[in-house]
Amino acid sequence: MTTSIIPGIHLTNVYHILIDTYGELHNDPDFDPLGGLIGTILSQHTSDINSGRAYRQLVDTYPTWEEVRDAPTYKVADAIRSGGLANIKSIRIQDVLHTLMEKQQEQGGDKSLGDYLSDELDKLSSEDGWKYLQQLPGVGPKTAACVMLFNLGRNIMPIDTHVWRTSKRLGLIGPSVNANQAHTVFAKIAPPAWVYMLHVGLIRHGRQICHAQKPKCNQCPLYRECAYTGSVNPQETGIS
């Protein structure tokens, strides 16, 4: 695991401009990776409001993850209906819970599923924990990175559409690097302590200024950094 990364000048400039623009943002992990994983599955393809409501309904109906695992799937789907794609997400959630149960049974353990996952991840480096989560059914690199960062405070960069687009335009990752590869690139170039701020700052920047269509380059605090990497030109940005 790389723990002492010296960032390049360009990344350093981007990092400080993001802080100046959006404020210095701090992570507040709850150290509940299983709750975070279920919540992240529920958040797929819906708003935070809807997924938050679905999560609360699920834990109100079934106070333990073991009860969610053992409930009839259609009843789990009913409990999370407000989060959308309930029939798919209920199967996915129960698959994850059954897989964790089987992993623990192979080791002869009898902890709660939440404690089991926490303890397994505690044994691993951030990168290995990220890979471990991806072995669970239906868990991809972004979902695994969200759990590592937001629930455990482990500095793996989740790459969503905003982070990926803005990182490419700013030249933080190469033009042909895909979203899955970008996780690995950031692990090499970004100091761990910067990951949360970079992630949240780039999302805000993508939502507010660097839109997919017609980015507001003429209002962009990162314009100089973008010009430095050659991204700012009429063809690529739609500036007229």
Ligand code: SF4
């Ligand atoms: S200059 Fe334009 S393309 Fe570059 S980061 Fe800013 S808004 Fe995005």
